[in-house]
Amino acid sequence: MSRFARRASLLCCALLVTLLSPLGAAQADSADPTNAADPVRVMPLGDSITGSPGCWRALLWRDLRNAGHTNVDFVGTQAPQGCGFAYDDNHEGHGGILATTMADQNQLPPWLAATDPDVVMMHLGTNDVWSNRSPATILNAFGRLVGQMRANNPQVTVLVARILPMNAANCAECGQRVVDLNAAIPGWAAGISTAQSPVVAVDQWTGFNPATDTYDGVHPNDAGNVKLAARWYPALVPYLG
Structure with missing residues (x-):
């Protein structure tokens, strides 16, 4: 059931309870659990930096919970992977x-x-850079993905990472390719963003050091995961209601 269908169903249930209750709407509102706000459904979308095992997600979830942001539901179709808690x-x-x-x-x-x-929290482009796709080609793909997100939910918020720097031994050109892609992301995001469906660039590049924050020049280690979670947190919180 889509989010809109769920909300319509909840509204119908609430109206029915109100009409049937001898004590009226005030009692129905206080007693009916369907009046609780739906959780905000957040999809971490990306490649192995997000999913293998992507322990920045665990740190982010814990930080949100510790700060009282408990009405959040991380969503996705991929199998869970352990991160120690x-x-x-x-x-x-x-x-x-x-x-x-x-x-x-x-x-x-x-x-x-x-x-x-x-x-949607999107960290994509690392493998495109590795495969020597141009920034224009990558951003064109980003645009089609955002269009698909909006077709599913016209009010979707998309947080798009300026991706992590790379220093891979077998891709000497990748470091500059990341710089070129990241330089183009903020302007692209501003151009496609709307009031109904914001697209926000999130800077995961600045302050991230492949020498100390990755284990292979590409994938974050424990220190890198802490930095990823810390950058996603302030970008995500304003959209949690």
Whole structure:
């Protein structure tokens, strides 16, 4: 059931209870559990940086809970992976995936239909950079993905990462390719953003050091996961209601 259908069903139930209750709407509102706010459904979307195991998600979830943001539901179709403590481990991280492939093959729509996110946290482009896709090609794919998100939910919020820097031994050019892509993301995000469906660039690049924050020049280690969670947190909180 879509989010809109769920809310319509809840409204119908609430109206029926109000009409039938001899004590009127005030008692119905205080007693009916369907009046509780729906949780905000957040999809972490990306490649292995998000999903293998993507322990920044665990840290982010714990930080949100500790700060009182408990009405949050991480969503995704991918299998949970352990990070040392219990947390909401649903996600849409696919190791090795390219944003261009995801868009070209229409892989995203069924994941959206299965999970119905209100907010998407997207860290994509690392494998596209590795495969020497141009910034324009990558951003064109991003645009198609955002269009698919909006087709599923016209009010979706999309948080798009300026991706982590790379210093891979077998891709000497990747570091500059990341710089070029990241330089283009804020302007692209501003151009596609709307009041109904914001698209917000989140800077995961500044202050991230591949020498100390990754274990291979690409994937975050424990220190890198802390930095990822810390950057997602202030970007996400304003959209949690």
